[in-house]
Amino acid sequence: EAGVTQSPTHLIKTRGQQATLRCSPISGHTSVYWYQQALGLGLQFLLWYDEGEERNRGNFPPRFSGRQFPNYSSELNVNALELEDSALYLCASSPWEGPGPQHFGDGTRLSIL
Amino acid sequence: GNSVTQMEGPVTLSEEAFLTINCTYTATGYPSLFWYVQYPGEGLQLLLKATKADDKGSNKGFEATYRKETTSFHLEKGSVQVSDSAVYFCAFTGTASKLTFGTGTRLQVTL
Numbered sequence: 001e002a003g004v005t006q007s008p009t010h011l012i013k014t015r016g017q018q019a020t021l022r023c024s025p026i027s028g029h030t031s032v033y034w035y036q037q038a039l040g041l042g043l044q045f046l047l048w049y050d051e052g053e054e055r056n057r058g059n060f061p062p063r064f065s066g067r068q069f070p071n072y073s074s075e076l077n078v079n080a081l082e083l084e085d086s087a088l089y090l091c092a093s094s095p096w097e098g099p100g101p102q103h104f105g106d107g108t109r110l111s112i113l
Numbered sequence: 114g115n116s117v118t119q120m121e122g123p124v125t126l127s128e129e130a131f132l133t134i135n136c137t138y139t140a141t142g143y144p145s146l147f148w149y150v151q152y153p154g155e156g157l158q159l160l161l162k163a164t165k166a167d168d169k170g171s172n173k174g175f176e177a178t179y180r181k182e183t184t185s186f187h188l189e190k191g192s193v194q195v196s197d198s199a200v201y202f203c204a205f206t207g208t209a210s211k212l213t214f215g216t217g218t219r220l221q222v223t224l
Binding site: 004006031033035042043045048055056058090092094100101102103104105106107 | 145147149154155156157158159162202204206210211212213214215216217
């Protein structure tokens, strides 16, 4: 069974640009979660999608957005990039909403120059 | 508010030593508890879980018991190996489904 896959592995952008990160969940999983792992800030919850709908959002500005497609894959978009957006962005999936374990991909390393 | 407190690292142990990483949580309701491990350059791997009070999660020689009375979920291993060197995260999910993480504890095991 393939795990959660994320692309690209690395992404280099400059301030003010826009970034798009992609995630494919484990087959059969309908919920997708996004987390930011920034140096010194730990792992912070960004967004949760289930059945194509945004279900919950962390304490991030509106320039962080995303969507979930009918095949349950997901995109995270970050507009007007700032230096402090440099981080590892992790995607996770779970088979249903609720307090079950989430399974993580290897992440996308976003670097802002 | 909801939070997880982990012992700060780094923790440096010799191979075959006993490991304890403390974790306490503050959460409403009855959260599910998890330990995740992150090896260098990789994402998070689920190490073990416990979904109700007094449950013991175990995997690869690691164990943790869900203690509701002390709101704790301490990670233990009887004999660590060099290959266990990684960052360990304690986490929980509640009704909102998102994971709340501790700050992580770096473990370094030496020969």
